[in-house]
Amino acid sequence: MAPSLQPAPRISMVAGETSGDLLAGLLLDGLQAQWPGVAGQGIGGPQMQRRGFTAWWPSERLAVHGYSVELLRRLWGIVQIRKQLRRRLLADPPQVFIGVDAPDFNLGLEFDLRAGGIKTVHFVCPSIWAWRAERIEKIKRSADHVLCIFPFEPALLARHGIAATYVGHPLANVIPMQPDREAARARLGMAPGDEVLAILPGSRSAEVDYIAAPFLRAAALLRQARPALRMVIPAVPALRARIEQVVRECGMAEAVQVVEGQSHTVLAACDCTLIASGTATLEAALFKRPMVIGYHMHPISWRLMRRKQLQPWVGLPNILCGEFVVPELIQDAATPEALAAAVTQWLDAPTQSPDTLAVLEQRFTALHETLRRDTPRLAADAIQKILAA
Template identity: 40%
Template sequence: MRIGIVVGEASGDILGAGLMAAILRKYPDATFEGIGGERMLARGFNSFFPQERLAVMGLVEPLKRLPELLRMRRTLIEHFSDNPPDVFVGIDSPDFNLTIEERLKARGIPTVHYVSPSVWAWRQKRIIKIARSVDLMLTLLPFEASFYEQHQVPVCFVGHPLADDIPLQPDRAAARQALGLEENTTYIALMPGSRGGEVKLMGPEFWATAHWCLQQRPDWQFLVPAANAQRRAQIESQLSEVGSLPLTIFDGQSHEVMAASDAVLMASGTTTLEAMLLKRPMVVAYKLAWLSFFIISRLVKSRFFSLPNLLADRELVPEVLQKQVTPERLGGELMRYFDDRTHAAQLQQTFLDLHGQLRCDASEKAAAAVLQLIGKGEH
């Protein structure tokens, strides 16, 4: 069995490695090729290009790299057309992968896309291209599967690998011990984002919120995970301008920082799902440049932007946007979790229920769906 896979992000490498491991348990002689990351390479994957060459973010960076990206995509289409695999799996990176899938499907090669684009939230007309491109969509979240069913696109909800990896009952004491923190102190995680633009907009608001909170709760301590050395330098530069705070910066370790905290103030993103799985009360905030917000707010179709609220289809956690992002609003929302312990406990129970829904042994389920598609489901 020969399987083509293309991943463009580190998160896709995790999914790809899990998928490979599950297929290899059933078909030990299966081979895999395309573009993969370090975890996939460790399982014997044959990568035609370094995975990080696909990991481009934003609007301008991909344009600067466009000739190289188009050349890579053309090479992959030609290779898999001339040497048809049993199945081709594009993992995330929809702008790159869907065109490959469309071309290969037209040549009779079975195609799978693993991780739904946010088509249910915005640019919904992409569903037309998706239907043309894939024989099967694998989704991490249940509400995504419902959207594809409504549009007659074959779909399988497989659950989220993070939900498999994170224990249902996280150990806060162990996380504090690992970070060298005190057991009987109240810690608030401040997570203004992993990209420079996010930290530029959100960082000052979060530091001001910490100062506001200290006026009500002088004993609180704050924890900040910096995504990389550049973000750490940026955060330290911002903090040098706002006055002293009882705050500790960590290099990476966002998972441990959230697990050790009593509550989290965070920029919107996939880490909101991780905070939910860690059962941490959270306040989710986001600011965009006004023109970006003007455009996106007219394109987005969903009522919510944080994953806990999207999963529950109701407002579980506060979502604070644009001009509403003030120290008084953010601090007040944080304070509510400590003033109303019943509310916080109910929220954590709901998070536990949602965790159970997502805990499906995602890699095994994804492998079973891929194998069934190509008639290799029983072995």
């Protein structure tokens, strides 16, 4: 991408949680190729700060689980952050505001900023095709433009008069088409012939509270049947101590390796992953790894979410493939016994049903090719056009 001759625009960004920080960091790569020196300010995490972004608040301050009881516990602090940020941006306006995911926080903020004359971009279309379809009107009022990571989304938004651009999924370029399993295992101190299970209990504190224990109890059952099974958890740094505590409480301290970060290395190394529903499931699919998707939340949150669910699937790989290509065990179904049994089927597949693994790899490879675009360049080009309009 040839750098623009125009001076770097003043931008503000808000990214919530680990996944949003990753996406925003990749977007900054494209913006900095277009405008060397652009950095931005607002709410962000370590990936953004590594690229020069000034974080007035860290991304994890916006991380919540569910949208009822857990949200209410932290609602006051989040509302105050948004009020302070709104005042700050309206008093000293950027040329463009980019809200990265976190729609509950960003769409309301974008509405106010747009009303104040600031151009607004929302990066990652809220999953109105999966649940909460009523959000479409809020998107229309809030965003001048939406950057979409799935190819079917721009046409859906266009039907409602919302300008949008498909930019591909940034992770599809970060993750290699053919991951090097042996190199990843070497980095983790594992042998090429080891049988490896990756356990990913989520990147939010409340997810760990609800999901880690059932996952670890399932791991204990698997360990009984497969004593040589290597198990590894890539822990978000802020949650490592909590995860290690749950590992100890479940009596798995000697059996489970906990590493800080390195989720991509762990997914590349594994034979199968037991994984919480979320962006990480798409990462696992791009690594072409079989998985068992599990999730558990507060019962009130679960009842509210189910009422707004539009599709039979929860996990992104199943949603994007349009069928249950991998098992989902959600809420009451996510028992340690059921989780362990589902993982066992994948671990046994190389000898008992190798064709199933081959078909899954083909589906995930096709998905990877569909999502693979030059996301940083396409996103930066779209933002440049918005600024020039």
